[in-house]
Amino acid sequence: MHQVKTTCPYCGVGCGVNATVAENGTLSAVEGDREHPANFGRLCVKGSALHETLGEQGRLIKPRVDGEEVSWEQALSVTAERLNTLRAEHGNQSVAAYLSGQLLTEDYYVANKLFKGFLGTPHLDTNSRLCMASAVAGYKRAFGADAVPCNYEDLEEAELVVLVGSNLAWNHPVLYQRIKVAKERNPLMRVVVIDPRVTDSCEIADLYLGIKPGSDAVLFNGLLAWMAAKNKLDTVYLERHTQGVDDALSAARQSAGSIAEVAAACEVDAERLETLYYWFASQLHVVTLYSQGVNQSSSGTDKCNAIINCHLAGGKIGLPGAGPFSITGQPNAMGGREVGGLANQLAAHMDYDTPGARDLVSRFWATDNLVPRLPNGPGYKAVELFDAIARGEIKALWVMATNPAISLPDAAHVRAALEKCPLVIVSECAANTDLLPYADIVLPASGWSEKDGTVTNSERCISRQRGMLPPPGEARHDWQIICDVAKQMGFAEAFDYTHPSEIFDEHARLSGFENATTTQRLFDISGLAGLGRDGYDALTPIQWPVNAQAPNGTARLFVDGQFATPDGRARLLPITPRGPEQRLSQAYPLRLNTGRIRDQWHTMTRTARSPRLMNHRAEPFIDVHPDDAAEAGIKDQSLAVLSAATGQYRARARVSKAQRRGEVFVPIHWTDCFSQNARSSALIQRIMDPVSGQPEAKHGAVALAPLAPAWEATLLVADHGVMPEGRPAWCESDYWARIPMRGCQRWQLAGATAVNDWFATLAAWLPAPPALWCEDVATGGLRAAGVENDQLKWWLMVGPPDELPGLAWLEARFNDDRIDDTHRRRLLAGCDDGAADTGPVICSCHQVGQTAIVDAIRHGDTSVEALGARLACGTQCGSCIPELKSLLEEERPNARAKQSSAHEVV
Template identity: 50%
Template sequence: MLADAVVKTTCAYCGVGCGIAATVTDAAARVVDIKGDITHPANFGRLCSKGSSLGETVSLEGRQLVPEINGQPVAWATATTKIASEFKRIRDQHGPDAIAFYVSGQLLTEDYYVANKLMKGFIGSANIDTNSRLCMSSAVAGYKRAFGADSVPASYEDFAHAELMVLVGSNTAWCHPIIFQRIKAIKAEKPNLKVVVIDPRETATHEIADLHLPIKSGGDVLLFNALLAELAERGAVDTLFTAAHCTGLEAAVASAKADRGDRATLAARLGIPADRLHTFFDWFTATERTLTMYSMGVNQSSAGTDKANAIINCHLATGRIGKPGAAPFSLTGQPNAMGGREAGGLANMLAAHMDLENPAHRERVQRFWGAPSIPQQPGLKAVDLFDAVHEGKVKAVWIMATNPVVSLPNADRVRAALEKCELVIVSDCIADTDTMRLAHIKLPALGWGEKDGTVTNSERRISRQRGLLPPPGEARPDWWALAAVAKAMGYAEAFAYDHPAQIFREHAALSAFENNAESGIRDFNIGLLAQLDNREYNALKPVQWPVTPDAPLGTERLFTDNRFYTPDGKARLVPLAYRAPVNALSADYPLVLNTGRIRDQWHTMTRSGLTPRLLQHIGEPFAEMHPDEAKNRGLTEGGLVRLSSRWGKAVARVQFSTGQQPGHVFMPMHWTGVLSRSGRVGAVVNPAVDPVSGQPENKHTPVAAERYPAAWHGYLLSRAPLALPAVDYAVAIRLDNGWRYELANDHVPDDWTGWATAWLQQPEGEVLEYQDVTRGIHRYAWIADSVLAALAFFGPEAELPPRAWLQSLLGKPVDALSRRALLSGKPADPEADVGRIICACFGVGEKTITRAIGQQNLKNVAEIGKCLKAGTNCGSCQPELKKLIPCEAIPA
């Protein structure tokens, strides 16, 4: 790649699918300048804090650069031959179902396609599933039940046409920031646009809410069944549309009315004030152009598929589909969860949206691939797959681009399963992850900035992800590693790929293969792209499928012809009844644990954790609780709480929020065993799954919460990275100039100085020390070569001197003034302390902002932006900025 050449690629994070214009300014040093691509229709140049920091994640620090077998570096040929021989041995001894792949929405479509082809077509098992099972499978199942196919009907262009937007189970502001900013801008231009947010928590998304429905956890089916009953009784059903294009209306309405029961008690059952509930019913009934957007709060449930269909039922009953601004729209979690669905990455699907349980589809795919056989039964879904590993039924598992020891529910059982599995293969770009630590064979994969292929976003838009930098070391594309194993197993002819364009052409050709009126029309069809040569593939512009002779430029909106992909061409309304979450609360576990993402981090932080500025806003795992709930349990803000369930435990920092319901607690999913001693919330999450989709219940785990009995709290700042110490609570936080370690334990060291010095392994130099043994306060500063090399503060309480100013001193010369101030934790110049970072995009701290507000009489977010730039990039910090302004408030 030529230096200073602009390469248009796609972001590696959420399902918005933002375009990026990247410039390699120093190839040798791997320096990349990141800007939003103003021509990309998903984001028109805007990027969130994560996307704009991608250039900070492409260094070679911590990379897996060579294949390894049992910890020893080997050649690729040795590794792939070993994998192939073990697969053949296990298949011969135990059958093909003793082998499994667990893949990821971080893979490119070309990777997914080759993995699915190898497993289902040539190894002969359907045991390939994906971490998209954890985020999107309920949405998929809901669409398939209603439409006959996994057809996302809407487009981002529908935002501008909608007159009512309903956001269900989606903290869009933090999880899909560019979509949120787009909606926010449209709302500013269209004062009559109404936004309803349905979520048990009050989140940053409420900044744009006209109405918030804080329903009880798991109550979505009851709410939308009640809405359907109201629509029927108010005469809002589109009888012409439903008679001609739907089935199941009467049964669905009858079930909804029975489920709703007594109107007088409905609001109490849902936990919603009656006036808000009726306002929602009024708005939905009266507004033709209604767009309902839903995400993990709907999908991650033991009733997730029913929740999705309850929403879709209301749109079908009113004919609000296939029209501008009117659709049930699932917001995808990962950058290529959609591409994985297209390529058959789920255990119950075939490639090109064909069904594994359909004999005609199996025969068609087998014939197209020239495969020995296609399994006749679905494979194991994610939770069941790792249960089978634990039980010894699956003898070999190949995990690609994901970290299930952190992200799956009942994560300690997942770790135990891999510890006793015969053969664990892990492909990853990072050498040290919780899952990589358990691998017998480690394969070095390409990371973002090196990969070359396609991804598909939430609105069915296929975009190119292009390589900017050469492959480091022996790292190779995932499709290449899969093909190498396939060749070593004897399938060279079927896997003779040497460029991702070949795979894409085959994928596109399969999508159009016997996709016609005679054989049955399928929704996913990009057959027109099967003729692209390598040059045209390299130049491919973003396009929404289907891409056919009738729609050569792609398709913005589905179902405009009112024809669906069921045998009779009619959509299905599904009769539903509310089911409580599988695991009920009890005296031992009286609180509901809800998990999810935060603003500046992604999944298990393998990539986003490499960026120091993304860790300055929220650097530790936290448990968000209502102040009254926390105080009743003896918890203080900033203190530590131990959450425990029937499955495991975690310790987190207490964070108060009046937007959290009493009886509930929220904890983010991101922290791993590599970065924290006890922050893996997946160990706590219950393994209940939706019976249709197999998606886990990440939003409802019964837990207990108790004060963690810390004998001391502390933090240590170090220029060099350190191993986590053997204490109960430890979190490693990357800084621009070193590392911070937050610590706590239930007993004190016999020798504070010796313990801290031994852990630090500090080279010889001067040690400044302050100890108040009576009060249990111990403070140290290590100075080497006249600069601050490390600093540690320990005390009996969680409240310690602020970190921001002290960590800014790491690596700087220690003069007489700062020497006196170091162990006090207070700068001589108060303005040197910027405070906790609020705006990650520009690194603007809370104290800097509040000083500017007071000194310059800033009255709103716009004035803060002009003064400090805070909030002027992705806008995700704007709700927090508002809270810092006197008399400013976010609408309820």
């Protein structure tokens, strides 16, 4: 048994992980790395469950060509041959690649080098376009470089932290916990949350502004104008280190108006708004932390610059505890940008319009003798890329470690484009994704526990992600696959790497190549060149730039007021606020918001492999305000449907006052592998920010209606020997959601047409006939179970899911070697005699349910600490603490009544 230091593969926090590898070669446990500067030992519930997501089951293990398994030799040969044929027939720009923030920097580097440098196509983009492109464009316009100025320590040293469009408690839980602890240590520290929804992040907020979606730029323009009116501008900093303040102020004054006018435009309380303005203007050490709620907009870049303007105007940058801080969504979104993973980049943070960049990269890669050489200009950004495929302009697409059939807006259009594309190559580790049916060539890739390389987190910190286990079957690392194809295409000498350390070394050397002055290219890790394999393997976390001037890395940028612009001055930009392009109408009157949830990640190909991560939000859902629910005739936990111009979304309604009136929220995670018509991207139009190309995923327009089924049912089916080949027959229902459990799969089902004979239906669905059943003719209810050879094969309850018992007992029966007589008698009840239902899981770490928590509160455990002492909830990652506090608040009257009653008895 030994431990390996690696990095978590989920969000952009980039937490260090200590992984324990057992003697049998499996990963037996993970814990936070106490030495890693991102998390200092903390892990969220997803990171804590990493070892539960591994195993060969559900993995791609052999290459496939045209649906047939083939050898790697055949797969590589066919891939190279077809790419070369299409290039010869239609030109180099007929081929494209679509990459992912899940790739390691070394994977990204060789992919960018192959496509732009040697295939001569600019059409290589990444799914980071969907989450970070506006933040990147905003930084580049203001600072001259895609450079996050802050670090995580700034969140702890700030006097004021402003969260904008970020549910940090769920999406970046470790950073949220760091701010929470810092706030407890410093009572003078303030936190402001600006978000249309009341989220769990509001638990630590001193001030909450429930902003109208899309009005962020109005709010920050108003702040800039207010600072000027109150003489709160740092005129010395502006004169010495910036330009453009007069135009920015003019635009701000024109669009913002008075406090009352800004408050009305943002639909917030004027007094609260002025409180924010006063706090921001009065403190020097201010961090504004912003994420997808700002970026995913048709004016996302302008919103970012409106925020940056306020920091520059107040001199709140380049200091401890100060700066505009864009928090990254993916583990290596920044690493991908470093090597040129965006369509408008070349490599090493150089753009096509960077003077001399194209010539520099050509000479470094020795591509001068190629015809054609490096492309002359940027390629298609993500949405544009798939439009070009639909037009027939792009003939070949290689997708790596991402799922555009789910994540891109207007999913039906994307799927139609993929269907039309003559050659779709997919490098993937999961055996079942919505993308694979469109693939002509499937190349099995390694996953987190096997990949070896580097990632860069949101604070510019480069960390090692170390391989611990061998790839299953014939899976290979992405960088190896890319290099093997490159060799087959005739570029062997340029891609003759034997280890990722060699790729990293080349990347580091390119970052410093002819980079004589610090103002030329800010991204410079030339100090990490020449490490060798041993030095690379021993690399500890370090923040770029890393060069001769900063051999130990750089904690924060722009401390001297010098920026990466030609004159060294930062730019304030005039911002004219624009509302969402996806307009509300009589047909689609509700504003749609999309986002992540606490225990899931992207399309759940990894997180759904850990059954306990499915318990917090088991089904796709729609958060809706009580008034909107009542108007639509929808009750809490009933099924509902959202309709948009581009598609539908079916899910279970969650009626909540935390949702603004006239708006709904849906999660992004569910795919056709886990539910029917629960793809949030089906509701989003192909509208982009004109500067960044980032889609407007936060501002859909939808209509809400009930989905009134004639029946609902819960079906549990054993993992082995029961599931039919292909698509199960019960997926023909009008609604279904698949929920992985340990040893079985749970299916929530509903149908619009009444079932007159459930036994005939079960015979068509399942090979094992019911061994036990109990039918309620009056209500149409039924409970039945299939048992063969003393093993539970399936279990069914016809009725709404709120009639379900706690499923832990049934789950255990699917894992029994045999069902004894005692268990057999309890199967239809679904629980032990007298067992209490623990309710929906709130604490995923310790699997503590809502019913148990409420019961403890009513019996006197009236604090988070008391609940933790009794039930252990909230004592590990802390992600559930905001929900525990909400339950405490809701149950406070009941707890008081219980205590009052006890006093009367005494």
